[in-house]
Amino acid sequence: MRNIWTIAKREYDNYFNSPLAYVVALAILLPLGIYFALIMFVSADQAFYGGGAPQTNPITWLFVFLMVFLSPALTMRLLSDEARMGTLELMLTAPVRDFELVAGKWLGAMMFVLSIALVTLVYPIIMNNFVSPGIDWMLVLASYIGLILVCSAMLALGVGISAVFTNQFAAFFTTLGLFFFLWFMIGLPAGYLPTGGEVLNYLSLSNHFSQSMNNGSMTLGGIAYYLSLTALGLFVGTTAIEIRRWR
Amino acid sequence: MIKVSGLTKDYGARRAIHNLSFDAQQGEIVGFLGPNGAGKTTTMRILTGYMPPSDGEAIVAGYDVVEESLEVRKRVGYLPETVPLYQDMVVFDYLKFMGELRHIPNVDGRVNEVLDMVGLLSRADGFIGNLSKGMKQRVGLAQALLHRPEVLILDEPTIGLDPGQVVEVRELIREIGRERTVLLSTHLLHEAQNICDRVLIINKGKIVAEDTTENLQARLIGAERVIVRVRGEADELADTIKAVKGVRKVETLEDGGVEFEFASGKDLRPEVAKQVIKDGYDLLELRPLGMSLEEIFLELTGNEAKKK
Numbered sequence: 001m002r003n004i005w006t007i008a009k010r011e012y013d014n015y016f017n018s019p020l021a022y023v024v025a026l027a028i029l030l031p032l033g034i035y036f037a038l039i040m041f042v043s044a045d046q047a048f049y050g051g052g053a054p055q056t057n058p059i060t061w062l063f064v065f066l067m068v069f070l071s072p073a074l075t076m077r078l079l080s081d082e083a084r085m086g087t088l089e090l091m092l093t094a095p096v097r098d099f100e101l102v103a104g105k106w107l108g109a110m111m112f113v114l115s116i117a118l119v120t121l122v123y124p125i126i127m128n129n130f131v132s133p134g135i136d137w138m139l140v141l142a143s144y145i146g147l148i149l150v151c152s153a154m155l156a157l158g159v160g161i162s163a164v165f166t167n168q169f170a171a172f173f174t175t176l177g178l179f180f181f182l183w184f185m186i187g188l189p190a191g192y193l194p195t196g197g198e199v200l201n202y203l204s205l206s207n208h209f210s211q212s213m214n215n216g217s218m219t220l221g222g223i224a225y226y227l228s229l230t231a232l233g234l235f236v237g238t239t240a241i242e243i244r245r246w247r
Numbered sequence: 248m249i250k251v252s253g254l255t256k257d258y259g260a261r262r263a264i265h266n267l268s269f270d271a272q273q274g275e276i277v278g279f280l281g282p283n284g285a286g287k288t289t290t291m292r293i294l295t296g297y298m299p300p301s302d303g304e305a306i307v308a309g310y311d312v313v314e315e316s317l318e319v320r321k322r323v324g325y326l327p328e329t330v331p332l333y334q335d336m337v338v339f340d341y342l343k344f345m346g347e348l349r350h351i352p353n354v355d356g357r358v359n360e361v362l363d364m365v366g367l368l369s370r371a372d373g374f375i376g377n378l379s380k381g382m383k384q385r386v387g388l389a390q391a392l393l394h395r396p397e398v399l400i401l402d403e404p405t406i407g408l409d410p411g412q413v414v415e416v417r418e419l420i421r422e423i424g425r426e427r428t429v430l431l432s433t434h435l436l437h438e439a440q441n442i443c444d445r446v447l448i449i450n451k452g453k454i455v456a457e458d459t460t461e462n463l464q465a466r467l468i469g470a471e472r473v474i475v476r477v478r479g480e481a482d483e484l485a486d487t488i489k490a491v492k493g494v495r496k497v498e499t500l501e502d503g504g505v506e507f508e509f510a511s512g513k514d515l516r517p518e519v520a521k522q523v524i525k526d527g528y529d530l531l532e533l534r535p536l537g538m539s540l541e542e543i544f545l546e547l548t549g550n551e552a553k554k555k
Contacts, residue, residue: 006347010336017335086331090390093295093327094348095320245298247258 003100004107011078011108024070025116028063035062036123040130053131056124057214060143063120064150064209067113068183071151072175074112075158077168078105079237083244084166092245102159102237106230109155117147139216146213149226150205154179156233163240179205205229248273248398248428249294253303256289256452263289264452266303271445273397276424278443278460279432286452287432288328291400294430295325308397321349324396328403328432330387334376338367338386341375342393349394361389364419366412380407388416392423399423401431405438417442436460472496472536473516476504478529487526491518506536 015021036059043054079102082088091101124140158175165171182205190197201207208222249271256263264286271277279287293300294307296316305312308322333341339358346354362368365385370378375386384407391399404420405413420429421442433439439446440460448456477484485499488507493515496508509515516533523530 002350003348006344010344014335085334086327086329087333088331089292089297089327089329090331090345093297093320093323093325094345095317096348097317247298 001100003096004104007096007101007104008107008111011105012111015074015108015112020073021112024073027070028066028116029119031066032059032062032120032123035059036126040127044130053135054127056127056135056140057143059120059123060147061210061214063117064147064206064214067151067154068179068205069176071109071113071154072158072172072179074109075105075155075162075175076172077162078109078159079163079241080165080168080171084168088241088244092241098241098245099234099238102163102234102241105162106156106159106234106237109159110152113151113155114148117144117151136216142216142218143214145218146209146222149213149223150209153205153226153229153233156230157236158233160233160236160240163237163244248275248308249277249430250306251290251294251303252305254290254293254300254305255302256286256293256298257301262452264449267449267452267454268303269447269454269457271428271430273428274425275445276420276429276431276443278439278446279430279449280434280436280439280446281432281449282434285449287449288402289452290449291325291327291402291430291432294319294398295323295400296320321394322397324391324394324399326384326387326391326401326404330383332375332383332386334374336375337371338362338373338375338378339371341386342389345390346393351394357393358389361392364392365389366415381409381412384408385412385416388419397427399427399429399431401429403433404431405433405435471514472506472508473519474500474504474506474532474534474536475519475523475530476532477523478531481505481528483526484523484528487522487528488519491515491522494519504532 039054039058043051045051079088082091092098121144124135124137128135128137157178158171161175161178162168162171165174182203184206187201187204187207190200193200202221202225208219208225212219212222249269251270252268254267255265267286267290269277279290281287292298293312294305296312296319299313307319310318310322312319333344336344339362342358342361343354346358351357359368359371362371365388367382367385367389370382375383378386384404388401388404391401399420401420405416408416417438420431423429424442424444431443443460446456446458446460447454475484475488481503484503484505485497488494488505489497493509493513494507496506498506500506507519516535520530520533523533
């Protein structure tokens with residue numbers, strides 16, 4: 001466990017050395033800021049005519065939606081670059097379990113995303129000051145738990161795929177392709193199938209978050225889905241590293 | 248401390264090492280000599296727990312490299328051939344990170360200690376990417392020494408260092424080798440001769456010779472080669488040397504020097520020197536030529552072929 005933390009800490013610090021991480025942070029925070037301003041502006045306008053209070057869940061939704069495209073950039077080099085630079089040899093001959101290495105990388109990426117998410121908490125806080133009698137904090141909590149779960153799944157899958165490749169761009173596009181498929185496409189046939197549509201909907205990366213958690217309803221199925229994907233990603237990563245040893 | 252028996256490794260259809268067996272005791276420095284692709288790095292990678300062997304067994308520091316890989320890795324310090332380092336990290340932070348992975352108590356103090364040992368204390372705050380090749384090599388060495396390993400495995404430890412540093416690093420290795428087990432690979436026979444107690448010569452994945460460096464040379468050569476140089480024209484120098492009894496294989500080199508050989512045991516150098524001076528030459532140089540690894544190697548592999 002201590003090794004996971006040591007590796008995560010190094011990875012987290014490393015993000016701040018790389019311009020890419022700043023670009024990703026900007027690419028999330030800038031649209032979110034604009035979107036927030038728009039929401040506030042429109043709600044203030046509508047309030048005159050009896051419009052309801054604004055909520056923060058469109059912002060958390062946008063955060064997660066942007067992560068579909070940006071999280072592959074955060075995970076692509078985590079293990080592929082170690083393999084390319086040869087530093088994997090260093091890690092694999094240190095007294096660190098393969099799982100600890102993969103989990104450490106995932107946790108490092110997770111901490112970086114959580115840092116960005118922490119910054120976005122200013123939006124509910126500001127909004128709370130403008131709304132009487134205040135916003136629904138339980139909804140905010142549910143949204144953020146959902147956000148953490150989705151990000152956890154995406155980053156774990158990204159780390160897992162990064163372990164398979166030696167080229168970071170191969171890892172990037174594979175991860176992006178997978179997320180695109182899981183987010184947009186897997187649920188599409190659900191409406192046209194006589195039976196079994198629920199299964200496809202269940203497998204969609206977006207459904208549990210967009211339909212339930214972000215609207216305040218934590219479903220056990222959703223939690224299980226995202227945690228399973230996280231476990232799957234870490235398992236794929238660990239297995240890929242083990243296979244590298246045998247080659 | 249290292250006990251290898253029947254070690255075999257296949258990369259697909261290619262057999263990198265074949266039925267390798269050797270051991271190394273505590274307080275012993277063992278040299279691993281061989282040309283590129285002989286299987287040195289593969290063997291070292293197996294011993295450090297980087298990859299498992301296809302067959303055979305290796306016990307390092309009392310633990311099996313496959314079954315108890317983590318225990319082995321805790322006790323082994325390893326300097327890989329390519330010296331992989333995180334280029335975008337500061338030297339100190341990098342070593343601290345590696346030290347934390349090894350759960351070293353008082354890691355900051357130990358990092359400074361090791362940096363001092365390899366002479367990099369002044370560059371502790373610099374980025375690894377900005378260091379010269381020799382300095383990177385020393386950072387790698389520092390990393391291998393960090394946790395006071397029982398077994399030190401060094402893949403070409405002096406490559407890329409300048410002569411002064413080579414001497415320092417060899418001195419360091421010799422010092423460590425007094426209490427611990429050191430296995431190092433090298434191309435250079437004189438390096439092996441210099442620091443190793445014992446040498447393993449490996450070719451095409453097999454050990455072709457195993458002995459102390461002195462024995463190995465004596466056994467192989469059975470003769471000693473010497474080069475003579477004199478001032479000015481020396482057309483007849485070869486004839487002068489040939490006149491000394493016991494001298495054989497006299498050859499004049501392009502630059503005017505003359506090489507000759509005599510059976511080891513009786514040193515003919517004083518006789519040759521006397522003869523050269525007697526004939527009126529100004530003797531500039533009279534130097535024994537060690538046998539290069541390549542020569543020993545050709546000799547050994549040639550013998551192998553003959554046996555078959």
